Amino acid sequence: MDSRIRLSGITRQSVVDGLGFRYVVFAQGCPHGCKGCHNPSTHTFEGGELKAIDNILQEIRKDSMLDGITCSGGECFEQAEQFAYLAKSVKDMGLNVWAYTGYTFEEIMQSKEERKGWGEFIRYIDVLVDGRYEEDNRDLSLSFRGSTNQRLIDMQKTLSTGKLSLVAI
Numbered sequence: 001m002d003s004r005i006r007l008s009g010i011t012r013q014s015v016v017d018g019l020g021f022r023y024v025v026f027a028q029g030c031p032h033g034c035k036g037c038h039n040p041s042t043h044t045f046e047g048g049e050l051k052a053i054d055n056i057l058q059e060i061r062k063d064s065m066l067d068g069i070t071c072s073g074g075e076c077f078e079q080a081e082q083f084a085y086l087a088k089s090v091k092d093m094g095l096n097v098w099a100y101t102g103y104t105f106e107e108i109m110q111s112k113e114e115r116k117g118w119g120e121f122i123r124y125i126d127v128l129v130d131g132r133y134e135e136d137n138r139d140l141s142l143s144f145r146g147s148t149n150q151r152l153i154d155m156q157k158t159l160s161t162g163k164l165s166l167v168a169i
């Protein structure tokens with residue numbers, strides 16, 4: 001695995017990308033092409049910057065205010081091995097992990113054996129916000145998501161019970 005991750009940016013302290021104080025890592029590269037996407041500059045897989053994951057972890061470790069990290073995009077499942085390593089290391093620090101993806105939960109479960117790192121990455125995610133952004137279903141009143149098709153999934157409960165479990169926020 002490459003010890004670097006291709007990112008479009010980092011927000012070091014956010015309160016809008018999940019519950020609590022969060023370090024947000026934005027992946028560069030997204031294949032979904034959602035109409036009305038707010039971050040079209042994150043779509044190309046050649047752009048952004050390659051960052052050493054261990055340097056990111058060092059920064060996270062130094063900030064005692066953080067509740068967790070959020071893996072956002074772009075599409076973080078296109079670099080799932082790197083995000084799995086980042087997420088596992090963050091969980092080892094006692095922090096929680098949120099992840100945004102344009103894939104649906106069902107698509108991820110269907111392909112988790114074939115796609116590199118997918119099966120591992122989901123094991124370390126606490127809250128998965130899934131599904132493409134659908135402009136026609138945009139709803140500004142929703143917490144932490146843009147359109148009504150997207151769900152906040154309690155991944156740990158879902159994986160342990162085998163039944164899709166949503167987070168009520």
Ligand code: SF4
Nearest residue numbers: 030033034037074102
């Ligand atoms: S998944 Fe996210 S980054 Fe990718 S096109 Fe859709 S809204 Fe944009």
